[in-house]
Amino acid sequence: MRLGKGLVAAVLAGSAGVTAAQAPAAATPATSPTPATSIAATPATPATSPTPAAAAADRPVNERTGTVTLITGDKVVVTAAGHRVEPGPGRQASYASQRRDGHLYVYPSDARPLVAQGVLDERLFDVTQLLEWEYGDAQRGDIPLITQSAQGDVPALRSARQTRRMSALGMAAVQVPKANAAETWKSLASGARTLSAGRTKLWLDGRRPFTLDRSVKQIGATEAWKQGFTGKGVTVAVLDSGYDPDHPDLKDVVTQSRNFSEEPDIRDNLGHGTHVASIVAGAGEKYRGVAPDAKIALGKVGGVRGPADSAILAGMEWAALEVKAKVVNLSIGAPDTPELDPLEQAVATLSERTGVLFVIAAGNDGLPGTVNSPGSADAALTVGAVDRDDRMAPFSSAGPRSGDHAIKPDLTAPGVEITAAAAAGTADGPYVAHSGTSMAAPHVAGAAAILAQRHPDWSGQRLKAALIGSAAPQEGATPYQEGAGRVDLVRTLAQQVTAATPNVWAAFPWDGTGERVVTKDITYANAGDTPVTLDLGEDSEVLELGAQSLVVPAKGEASVKLTIRGEGRAPGDYPGVVTARSGDTVIRTLAGAYVEPESYNLTVKTVDPEGNPPDVRVSGEAYDKTGDRRLLAFDGQGKATVRLPKGEWNLYVDLWGGYAAFGHRSVTIDSADRELTFDVREAKKVEFTVDEPTAERDRLIAFTLANGAWNTAWISFGQSRGYYVFPVRQPGLRYMSTTVWHKKDAKPSPYRYDLVDYEVGGIPDDPTYRARTRELVKVSAAYRAPGGAAKARTSVGPQFPGAPWTDVWISSSPETDLPATMTHYRTPGFAWTTQIETGTHTVAGHSEVLGRRPVAEVWNDAVTGPAFGTPAGDRDGDRLRFTADGLLTAGRAGLNGGDSTTTGKLALTRGAEALAEADLAGCVPMEPEKCLLKARLPAEAATYTLTASAQRPSALSTKVEAAWTFRSERTDKARPLPLTAVRYLPEGLDDHNRAKPGSTTVIPVSLQRNPGAPAARATSITVETSFDDGASWRPVRLVRSGSGWTARVANPAAPGFVSLRAKVTDAAGDQVTQTITRAYAIG
Template sequence: MSLGGILASALLASTITVAPPPDRPATSTTTGAATGAVTLITGDRVVVTGGNVQVEPGPGRQTGFARQVIEGHLHVIPFDARPLLAQGVLDRRLFDVTQLLQWRYGDADRPDIPMITQSVDVPGTRRLAGLGMSTLRVSKKNAAQTWKDLTGGGARALAAGKAKLWLDGLRPWTLDKSVKQIGATEAWKQGMTGKGVTVAVLDSGYDPDHPDLKGVVAHERNFSDEPDIRDNLGHGTHVASIVAGAGEQYRGVAPGAQLAIGKIGGRAGASDSAILAGMEWAATEIKAKVVNLSLGGPDTPELDPIEQAVNTLSERTGTLFVIAAGNSGGQFPVSSPASADAALSVGAVGDDDQIAGFSSKGPREGDHAIKPDLTAPGVAIMAAQAGGTHVEYSGTSMAAPHVAGAAAIMAQRHPGWTGRQLKAALMGSATPTPGARPYEQGTGRVDLVRALAQQVVAEPANVWAAFPWDGQGERVSTKTITYTNSGDASVTLDLSTQGGEVLKLSAQRLEVPAGGTASVTLTIDATGKAPGDYPGVVTATSGQGEIRTLAGAYVEPESYDLTISAVGREDDVPFVFAQLYDPETGAVRTPVFQGGTARIRLPEGRWNLYADIAESGSLTITHATVRIDDGDQQITLDARQGRPASFTVDDPAATPRKVVDLAMRFGKWSIAWRAFDLDPTREVYAVPTREAGLSYQLRSVWDSTSGSLYDLVDHRTGGLPADMGQRARRAELAEVEATFLASGVAAQGRPYFTPRLDDELGGGLYATLQRDVTLPGTATYYRTPGLTWDSAWVTSTSRVWDAGKVIKRGRTKEVWNAAVTGPSFAQPNGTRTGDELSFDAGRLFADGVEGRTGADDAATGTATLTRDGRTIAETAPAGCRSKPCLLTAALPSEQGRYTLTTSMRRQVPDTALSSTVESAWTFTSANTPEARPLPLFAVRYAPSGLDSFNRARPGTVTRVPVRVERNPGAPQAKVKSLRLEMSSDDGASWLPLPSIPTGSGWTASVPNPRTAGFVSLRVTATDTSGTTVKQTVIRAYSVS
């Protein structure tokens, strides 16, 4: 199907909506994603606040939104992007809100969205001519228009079938005795030092002043956003010196090689666009024989742009790309781009040649091919450190440059060889680790002594076959392995296979003539074999040693085709979005519909099928169970079987908003979506079905001319009933009378409320904006009782949220924005895991109501951790929206006394209070076997008698209840001393305040000044565990 056709189908998703008005509501849902705001490539804006996620449609946008949590990451996907994702045209990371915020692509961090494009010609692109790609930075202000240009008008900007849009993502950075371990010192004795060979190191730059790199670097270029080539991380300097360092004590593997340093990133990692530009420079301009990449990111079955570039440049230029396999151990497979076919993928071993526990292993995603290709030393490697010293690091980042250096030495020996030949020689001569499988070590640990000695090279170095399930049919593939003899004497090879029960050779002995070649046929026969992986090695043995070639097969699990057909209520060809999922694992497959039909191949077993069928006058929800076994199957989704999903309210003054929310959950799968501004003439239907494990929430919001708002939820388990919806009576609802106070000045804010599903799997509904509220103000809300509701209060910069609570039938009251705003431990904050400490210094602005947490995006300041007076870590956050002001530190294992100090200031138009909030905690901590909360506590105030602006009258006395809030999960301790003070001159001078103990804390009486101004509060407290806190709030409340 052409891109134009895909996009035409995408528009069907929005035929059920109309353009949002200027005061359109936002949406939200429960999630564990990082706090922050991010604009999507579609121009829609996602704001994560505590337990809520608001989605604000971009200008003129006519679509709904689906959200899911996939592998712990929150995704928010506009309806009109779903067909493009299903076709593989769009990168899913463009809608991965969690990843975007973690990479600091949020709105507080940058004004644009970095992209990589293929076959897309729009203004502002920068071409990577050698790769057929371009880079593009889309202004967030113009993102909605750019999206329209890319996808509108028959997809003029996207060439049908060839165009792709990727997020320009980030990839994290993944010596003395190790050089000898791989045989480099023996190579030097033969005069083989890599002389005359250029090795490009694409990394975090280098230290030009380091003695080990003096005279070694012949070329350099900065592709990063940092101002110069200097290494501010230390990673690139370390890697470069392993390749070709010229130090007296710590020499690199190939000290005679020349280095080309391409700086492609800094502390956060390297952007995809910088990696691509560096690769193109190294391979085509510098003409480096070897390129080292000690970085990587998650691999997928699809070919990403970096993998594609590795394969393309390797083929076109003959450059060998040596790439670190990754440091995920057995948790995730080999990372990308080490997963590329042409890459020489390097795992890590220790000085005993045993596989390092952190080294990523195979199989490769998708076809299950063998990766890594080989291993090299990567544990406790001593090499150059930025700043002129040396440091010991571990990782496959250290293993890869050992192999890059070895490749340079081999290139000196064989100057006419291509990168493919160098790869084959190094793999074929590797020394295997006994007991390790090919998926752990490839052919083994790189061995320069053997590589230089062996005259015969086998190609290809990795032979693999993947067989689809075909019952008991024949599964046979034949491959040819060619042995090339570069020596002046013939070599006899004895051939055998190891570990691969599916491998059969056409000969057991082969004569390879001097200067010639000889070939053997390898038959990979998996006929009758059970589904699974069959990795092995073909070994060719001669008097010179062994030549090892990776080989094997993958047999797909028993699988069949499922054909899905959709029948609409009124449209001949409706738009269908569907997901097939495994409720036990949460695995999801997305079929692609063309003309109302889709075909997808699935492994045997039980699959659940969710689908929504969008038409010009309706939206129909369906859910079914599909059993895949013993043959292809068909299923029909018939929207005509749907029953209305509707709500009513016994308030004649109430009318429904044109918004529909739906959330569904089954096992580990969940989905939630919102259709914005649904025309009242268009109906929502659900096809009734009984499913014991299926839960759903359907939501409708109603406005009343009386000013009240109804928030109604139908929440049931057991399938989709014929009477989906709710007939609500006001007397049976929860009535919430909300009061919103002002912080000394008139302002506006927005409350959000989210009904939560009965688990934490991320399937919660979006939250509805409950109209802007002018401060001070009041509002009345009627909600469905018996559910847990998450609530949030948002102003132009600040956010306050609670941890969720069950609201019961009847009348309750809520107060928002009550003084004193300050630090809170209503939710956990501050942990130590082993020797790693983390603390979010942005959570210093919760209102005075118990159970609340808060932050202000405009706040600036510092957070510092010291141990025995010495600074361990420090951060200077400049806004906390998508920079969560997170302080992290590596600590000594032994017990010590620490002081954690935070100081945050804010000057914003919507508040005159809590202008400066400071805290200093002193506590004892030591190594912990698991994550444990730090023993911290905050002192909270709740002044009584303040007016709606949080003001006290001059010359009066304000009663202030005081309580302590401990970090949840921290050891219990009692406060043994507490000293309160007040100031009426913004902290220039302080007066002591007497306090009276009560059952739940203390009470202080504050004499307010006789003239208008502010009262500041300071407290010093110590508990029985030895933790002390000194906490200051300047302008806690006002006097007027």
């Protein structure tokens, strides 16, 4: 039994044209502050002291950016400052977004119920994972899926191309063109609880990462060879990254191969498969595999990008049905969930149908509860890792298994610094040492091959039982870490007695009676010619044997009763081992129980405005103060039942159709089942009004709730019958509602109202907000064009007290021709964040709390160039790190900006010696790994030069270069590098960032220090201009002005561009030379 578990996530809901975003950190002041001559893509300082927004609670700093088309046809656009949703063609839906474990999920309202019903793979809406797997729209034009049918005959999917059929599993791999995704979804998801045309499940065709000297002797293989057992006559299938056909250790070992991957041939470009295969059966003189006379069938299921699920499934079918392998090694895995995924199903189906044994790596996550799938499958022989001294490897994934808390892994094998064959081009020589459960699993696969030679008539499950039963336990390791212990091939071959069932487990749900008892048989089989008397014992308080000894007849079987008692036990896990001994014979059987905490059923009912079961989409979840969350799976009558442990819980429910209703309740689960009803007739309609007669409300509306660590924002649109909330008084619950108004029939509108209604202590009885223009803050915004005609999309959103990461873009305008101006009227007292996307360039202004005084903003103003919003680089001991994500910062320093089309490089040198280099392709602030240079430096003091060069296909700042020269030596802790950036804010440019031909442009010049670096006074500064893109330069006179300088540039009479080059030397002797090609235009 696999018990389900709830979601562990906060919810952030979105809608058409909506982005949830984190505001960028406030700028670090420059050494020489920039004069406030313009507001460069950031709000002006209000009358009240600005309060920078809190950092996003669960947003990773290196979140990938890009656009992803979901299976529903909707697009999710993730930018440097947040995300928004764009509905697919003809789509009418609302959207909920969640952040969980550092991943962003976006659920359309007509998909979320199917996820709750367990028929739709949640990974289809994991935007972060889709981008990391390169499933974004920039990388591929289709959505890869796996479909399953209960009848086994998988029906065709509209507009989809079938790429692979796994008939024995009732599955097929298909690809849906993203352009047709909305049409495909319409035909696929006609109901709220089931898929159409007999399909039982739809999965994303995801990817799973690939998870010999002394180690062979360590498990007893060399002793087995002496007895003549070398795996001869046994075929082991290795499903991995391919192999090197020219490696001498594998030349005559791999007798069959097939390529299921996206790469063109069987060759191993990663090195993983070659290494794994040689551990199983490598024929080298120095490094021999565990079963050197076994033969290998090599199925290449993936390469450098990792294997797709459908490729693994096809390889499993090939290995079991066509090759008829006795053993299959899978050093592959991904995080497990309580539900059965397609690979777990395939392990079960093929094991039962063919008798094959799947030996699978446990995973390299190291923590409790992290055993990977498909090693989590019941039929899998799941392998953890130990070192050369039989100590648990710290990276080895441990149990309990997700869902039912059963014992996994089953056993361990050597997996630390294992030397084996290296594929050509992946290492410096023919052999290489690797660590991981990927290396442990093939040790066990080789051991299974040797045992299969010894007992050719044994099934895979009997081989598994014998290997588990004879494993050697290690002192200090628990069954959840090591299973039965480290594989011991000498004992396995010697023992004649095996336990038919190597793992006996019980999961006891709370039923109120306390009768938590189950009795199971442990059956022992004796392959020997004489009877064996076993002395029996158990080591867990929940285990009770029916006898202390058992006689197993020659060539026969005998069973003993094992009673597992959960009665009177505190909730939790009780893993243990039953041991049977007879002289040198020791058989270990994994056994134990999971006792569920006191739990009861909560039934949630919903009623529509007419008093009937709702005919709209209904979704929701329950959550507690620990972060435990459970999805509510509503039936066709608008009712859902969820099992909850005793304690305080909160319920969130929303209904979406011709109307939208949103509710929150707290409930105490104590001593009985409970029932709760959300009756829309008791809900209150949300109303916003403004005193501007020409204004009309945008179709977008958002509601945000925050309660402790839990936040949710829910946004919908186009509800003809209105928006409703369920009033409730609840201490600590924060309620916010937001909406946007613009001028009727004006495109673009000359003004916009961004309104927020906020209340602490629950959802109000009267959710009405009446806005008066004179009580709002007026923000006059100018959006410049970057040197020429351009289009931009602007998003605005408030930040809410107590809910820092729910920065909802309450309105994302359609693309607007630049330049443009707009007057915003905003509710005062809130921090507002603005983001503007101009082509591939995105800039977001940091958020400040607005008072009532008018504010002016200028966006996209020149000059875009280097700036330090956060520390850009440091030295920690002998390690140097530098991140170039501030090279393309528009206007005032401290903004969050970047361009996805950036190319260029970073380089670090010491004199003529090149120390490190990094590529800047696609460098944007929210993907710092694309902007990062790392180097290890000698301890002594030396002079270094760090150069950065970035290019982009833009009208202005087409190329930005900087070269910093500085002294550095070993540090006692991380210390910021002594770097300086030169900032410019030209005055008098027009709204295309152009100066008039023949005019003089006044340019305030300031210096900004890398935050945290010691201050250093500038001893010299020069600025030069070029009117021919850097072919020639001429100096510009600088005049001291406050803490900065002023330059006056005489612009040519002909249209063109002005480039700027500056050189600064400070009192410490550090220097910077900075060049910006086409800093502003003349025209």
